[in-house]
Amino acid sequence: MKRFDCIVVGSGATGSIAAQALLAQGFSVLMLDAGQRDLDFQSLIPERSFMDLRQSDPEQYKYFLGPNLETLGPQPGEGYAHLTPPRRALFKEVQRFLRNRSETFSAVESLAFGGLGSGWGLGCNVFSDSELQQASLPISEMRDAYQAIADLIGISGSADDASAYTHGGLSGVQPSVPLNPTAAAILQSYKRQRSRFQKQGFQLGRPALALLTEAKDGRSPTTLRDMDFYSDAERAAWRPWILVDQLKRSPGFSYIGNSLVTRFTERDGVIQVHALNMQTLENDSYTCARLILAVGAIGSARIVLRSQDDLTTQLPLLCNPYTYMPCIVPARIGKPVPDRDMGLAQLVLFHDRDNSHTDIAQASLYTYRSLLLFRLMSEMPLGIRDARIILQALTPALVIAGIHHPQQQSTLTYLVRELDATAPTGDRIAISSAESEKDYNNREHRERCFIRALRSMGAWTIKRVHPRRGASIHYAGTLPYSTQEKDYSLNPDGRLHKHKNVFVADGSGFTFLPAKGLTLSLMANAHRVAKAVGLTMRS
Amino acid sequence: MPQTRVEDYEPRFFGRYLLGHMPSERAVNMYLRASRSFDTLDDASRRLMSLAYRYPWLLGAIDNGLALKGKSSSLRFRIWAMSAILETCPEYFSYFSPVTGIRAALKLIFAILRAPFRALIGIIVVSVNE
Numbered sequence: 001m002k003r004f005d006c007i008v009v010g011s012g013a014t015g016s017i018a019a020q021a022l023l024a025q026g027f028s029v030l031m032l033d034a035g036q037r038d039l040d041f042q043s044l045i046p047e048r049s050f051m052d053l054r055q056s057d058p059e060q061y062k063y064f065l066g067p068n069l070e071t072l073g074p075q076p077g078e079g080y081a082h083l084t085p086p087r088r089a090l091f092k093e094v095q096r097f098l099r100n101r102s103e104t105f106s107a108v109e110s111l112a113f114g115g116l117g118s119g120w121g122l123g124c125n126v127f128s129d130s131e132l133q134q135a136s137l138p139i140s141e142m143r144d145a146y147q148a149i150a151d152l153i154g155i156s157g158s159a160d161d162a163s164a165y166t167h168g169g170l171s172g173v174q175p176s177v178p179l180n181p182t183a184a185a186i187l188q189s190y191k192r193q194r195s196r197f198q199k200q201g202f203q204l205g206r207p208a209l210a211l212l213t214e215a216k217d218g219r220s221p222t223t224l225r226d227m228d229f230y231s232d233a234e235r236a237a238w239r240p241w242i243l244v245d246q247l248k249r250s251p252g253f254s255y256i257g258n259s260l261v262t263r264f265t266e267r268d269g270v271i272q273v274h275a276l277n278m279q280t281l282e283n284d285s286y287t288c289a290r291l292i293l294a295v296g297a298i299g300s301a302r303i304v305l306r307s308q309d310d311l312t313t314q315l316p317l318l319c320n321p322y323t324y325m326p327c328i329v330p331a332r333i334g335k336p337v338p339d340r341d342m343g344l345a346q347l348v349l350f351h352d353r354d355n356s357h358t359d360i361a362q363a364s365l366y367t368y369r370s371l372l373l374f375r376l377m378s379e380m381p382l383g384i385r386d387a388r389i390i391l392q393a394l395t396p397a398l399v400i401a402g403i404h405h406p407q408q409q410s411t412l413t414y415l416v417r418e419l420d421a422t423a424p425t426g427d428r429i430a431i432s433s434a435e436s437e438k439d440y441n442n443r444e445h446r447e448r449c450f451i452r453a454l455r456s457m458g459a460w461t462i463k464r465v466h467p468r469r470g471a472s473i474h475y476a477g478t479l480p481y482s483t484q485e486k487d488y489s490l491n492p493d494g495r496l497h498k499h500k501n502v503f504v505a506d507g508s509g510f511t512f513l514p515a516k517g518l519t520l521s522l523m524a525n526a527h528r529v530a531k532a533v534g535l536t537m538r539s
Numbered sequence: 540m541p542q543t544r545v546e547d548y549e550p551r552f553f554g555r556y557l558l559g560h561m562p563s564e565r566a567v568n569m570y571l572r573a574s575r576s577f578d579t580l581d582d583a584s585r586r587l588m589s590l591a592y593r594y595p596w597l598l599g600a601i602d603n604g605l606a607l608k609g610k611s612s613s614l615r616f617r618i619w620a621m622s623a624i625l626e627t628c629p630e631y632f633s634y635f636s637p638v639t640g641i642r643a644a645l646k647l648i649f650a651i652l653r654a655p656f657r658a659l660i661g662i663i664v665v666s667v668n669e
Contacts, residue, residue, distance in 0.1 A: 054632055061569060061627040069569065072620045073576035334643030373635050374623035378610075383602030383661070384618045385557050386654045388635065393647040395637040 004030040004254070005537060007273050007288040009261045009303070010506075011035060012115020013519050014526035015294035016240040017149065018505040019247055021530035022292075027537060028252045030286060031244070032275055034097070034111035035257030038089030040067070045086070047233055050226035050370045051339050063230055064372055084229045084371070087119050097260055097278065098299070099420050099428030105319075105413070106470040107298055107431055111278075113257065114241030116296065116473060117519065122237055122344055123364065124155050124208040125516035126168035126524075128357035134408075134512035136481035137525060138492060145524035145531075146170060153238040153523075154216040155208050161194070162205025165350045165360065165516065174213045176206040177222060180367045182332045182399060183346035189457040201355060202453050207348040207364065210238040210520075224340035226370045259284065262425055263307040264291055266499050281424055290533050294505040294526060298415065301478035301508060302429055304488065304496065305417040314414040315488055317431065318477035318513040321405040321443055323466050325451070326368075326376070327459040332397035343370045349401075350516075351449060361405050361446050362515045363454075368398040379463075399459050403450055404472055404515040405443050412436060413469070415478065433469045474518050476507035493536075494529035501536075505529040546571065552591075553621040556598045558634060562625060569624045577617065584614035586668045597664065603654060604661020 005027035008019045019029045044062050046053065053060050065071045066085035083090075090112045100107045110116045126146050132139050147170055156174040157167045167173050179187065190197060190204040197204070212221045222236035232239050247253045258278040265272045271291045275284050293300040301315050345364040352360045368376070373395070377387040391398075413433040420428040435443075451461045482489035485497045490509040496502040505526040507518060514521075550570035554562025580588060587605075591598040605615040626635045638646055 054629065054636070056629055058565075058629055060629070061624065064627045065573075065623060069573035069624070070576075072573045072623060333647065334639050334641070336639050337637050369637075372623070372626055374619065374626050377622060378615075378619050380606065382606050382654055383599055383604075383657060384606075384615070384622045385599060386603060386650050386657070387606075388557070388622060389646055389650040390654075392635065392638045393643040393650075396639070396643075 004028050004286070004288045006030070006290045006292060006533065007032055007271070007286055008292045008294060009033075009273070010115060010293070010295035010299070011113055011240060011244045012110070012294065012296070013117035013120065013240050014506040014522050015115070015292075016117075016243040016247070017523045017526040018292050018294050018530040019253065020152070020243055021527050022534060023247060023250055023253055025531070025534040026252075027534065030254045030256065030288065031247075032259045032261050032273065032286065033113065033255065033257055034093070034260050034278060035113040036092040036111045037113045038092060041086040041089065042231065042233060045227065045231045045233065048225065049340060086230050090116065090119050093278065097424055098302075099423045099425075100431060101418070101428055102431040102433065102470075104469060105431040105433040106468045107429070107475075108470065108473045109296060109298060111260070114239055114244065117240040118232070120210075120239070120519050121364070121517065122209040122211050123348070123517035124150070124157070124210055124520040125166050126170065127514050127516065127521050128360075130356065130358040131360070131512070131514040131516075135514065136492070136509065136511040137521075138528070141528045142521070142524055145527040146520065148527055149520060149523045152243075153210050154212045154219070156211050156213045157208030158206040160205035161198070161203040162348050162350060163208070165203060165352070165357075165362075166205070166348060167208035173208065177211065177213055177224060177342055179206070180338065180341055180346050181335065182329050182367050182397060183365060185329055185331055186365065186399070186457045186459055187347060193456060197453060197456070198355070200449070200453065201352050203350045203352065204347060204457070207345045209344055211342075211344065212236045222342065224342055226341045226343055228343040229370060260425070261295070261303060263303060264502060265307065266501060269500055271501055276424060290501045290503065290537060292503045292505050292530065292533060296506050297475040297478045297508045298429060300504050300506055301415060302417065304479060306425070306427060311417055311419065313488060314416050315478045316409055316411070316480065317413045317415050317433070317475060318407045318409065318510060319413065319433070319470055320407050320472040320474040320513055320515055321435070321439075321469070322402065322472035323443075323447055323464055324400055324402045325461045325464050327399045327401055327454055327461050328394060329397045329399060329459050331458055333393060335396045337369065337396045341367070341369065349450070349453065351446060351453075359406065360515055361403060361450070362517070363401045363403045363450055366400045366402070368400055369395060401450070401454060401459070401461070403447060404474065404517070405446065406515040407513040409477060409480070409511055410436065410439075431470075435469070474513060476510035476513045476518070479504055479508040480511045481509040493532035494525075503529055503533050546574065549574075549617070550621055552595070552598075553618050554625065556595070556602075557618070557622055557625060558631065563628065563630055566624055566628050570621055573620055573624065574617075577620070578613055580613045583609070583668055584612050587614055587665065590664070590668070600657045600660035601664055602661065603657040604663070604665040607658055608662055608665045
């Protein structure tokens with residue numbers, strides 16, 4: 001049996017970065033990955049703009065509704081209804097292999113090649129020093145790691161009031177894409193009353209996105225096809241699978257797909273990793289000197305609990321509370337929409353209560369078009385025909401604001417492993433989640449502040465939607481960082497306490513979850529953990 | 540009740556309501572294909588459907604009434620499904636694309652004024668058929 005220096009579990013944003021950093025240090029890496037692929041859609045979607053396809057492609061229903069019109073059929077579960085058919089491929093086989101049970105929490109996990117990173121909204125935000133401290137992340141190491149990740153993936157953004165909250169002091173940032181006219185109207189209103197908004201703690205600007213506006217490393221700049229929710233074929237958007245495909249060409253890197261890592265054992269410093277072959281359901285095992293788990297906070301907790309045969313311990317779980325609000329900018333009703341556009345966030349509005357970068361909530365503003373009108377019609381208190389007519393007039397003025405709130409550690413949300421004889425792995429994760437009255441009041445107050453601020457910027461909120469907890473898909477904190485050697489926690493370098501050679505490179509260690517989109521920070525953390533692993537290998 | 544089988548008539552009936560004219564055969568066939576995975580109509584929806592077949596002008600009111608008093612009704616779901624199919628047919632692009640200028644304002648005002656009346660009638664009809 002070949003022994004590898006390192007086994008990395010998972011091909012998502014953190015696994016791909018950890019593998020890349022270890023390879024760069026000269027170690028051999030085996031990536032074990034469920035790696036479910038759905039390449040059908042790539043060949044279905046022509047490389048043309050949304051408007052062009054809408055007007056002329058008779059086969060468009062295949063990618064807008066699904067080849068078998070499955071969007072119109074029974075939904076696989078809550079939280080999936082608003083996903084486009086190509087994005088649903090992210091959840092292939094999840095219900096079979098990653099069982100969850102909860103009355104109060106919708107856990108979203110992926111077994112896709114490239115993980116949940118393939119559906120990432122591309123928002124890049126560096127955590128402030130205060131946020132890093134609260135999350136128990138080392139400030140200077142993280143700053144270096146942020147820059148390394150920015151250099152690798154390519155980030156576009158602007159220098160404006162929001163940039164201290166988005167790309168911070170990162171260098172090499174490419175210019176932002178052109179601003180949609182509806183978003184431009186909001187930004188203009190903000191600029192007119194800038195000092196007033198800033199006194200209230202609001203900062204508005206362009207988001208930093210992992211989206212190229214200039215060519216980089218063989219990837220092309222975005223052509224603004226407005227097909228961001230359907231296809232990444234032009235590779236302007238950075239996705240983990242792009243990096244893993246590159247790594248596959250590197251000597252020293254091996255990849256095994258259809259492999260669901262179930263548990264590990266560590267004896268005399270050697271790790272044995274056990275995996276279930278997802279096609280044959282047979283068990284395989286692999287040996288390595290270092291194991292890096294990078295399958296997300298829930299996934300890594302599941303593997304660690306299973307490795308300990310633990311059915312009783314409750315592990316904490318952090319998740320950003322999330323609310324979305326459709327808004328109308330009346331000044332834009334009846335105005336023309338641009339032919340070229342993008343579906344990603346146009347603007348980000350930060351609410352930093354005392355301008356100290358300590359307690360921040362974030363609203364991302366999206367202009368609505370490429371998700372098609374039918375998704376909104378069913379939500380409206382109007383007949384379908386009237387809803388269509390009204391939405392036709394409102395589309396140029398429609399903005400969706402998605403608000404993320406920060407999340408402190410709490411005993412009210414936790415997960416526990418339990419047996420499930422019907423699951424191929426024989427178990428499942430049960431999640432219990434509740435919100436304290438204080439958190440609820442804070443969130444309500446903050447959302448009312450956002451509503452007032454948006455109204456002053458010309459965007460009127462029509463409705464506030466509170467999806468079930470878990471809908472933000474921002475999870476962390478199941479194996480929190482600790483300087484004490486205790487069970488189910490990580491040392492500051494990401495090593496699992498009471499183990500010598502098992503590391504966790506995803507957000508499991510975070511002891512606080514800032515509201516800012518966390519993917520860039522997850523990748524920076526994976527980079528620094530992989531560097532720390534490299535140091536232990538050399539010593 | 541029309542002479543054609545109900546399942547063939549259904550997409551034409553909905554299409555005509557949504558567009559103001561008969562939908563294309565392609566759209567009808569797509570609906571029929573999608574309908575294989577639809578749940579059967581619940582009793583209230585079946586009664587409302589029969590009523591709408593007899594009085595087609597009533598479908599708009601029923602649709603508005605269901606939006607307020609029966610959002611999860613299987614009849615509303617089917618109208619919505621037909622609308623989704625029409626939206627992805629290039630021949631109906633103009634029915635779902637943004638309208639601009641004075642036309643947008645007029646369409647908006649007309650729809651907003653009409654909707655409450657339809658909803659009122661719809662709520663009564665839906666309530667009676669519950």
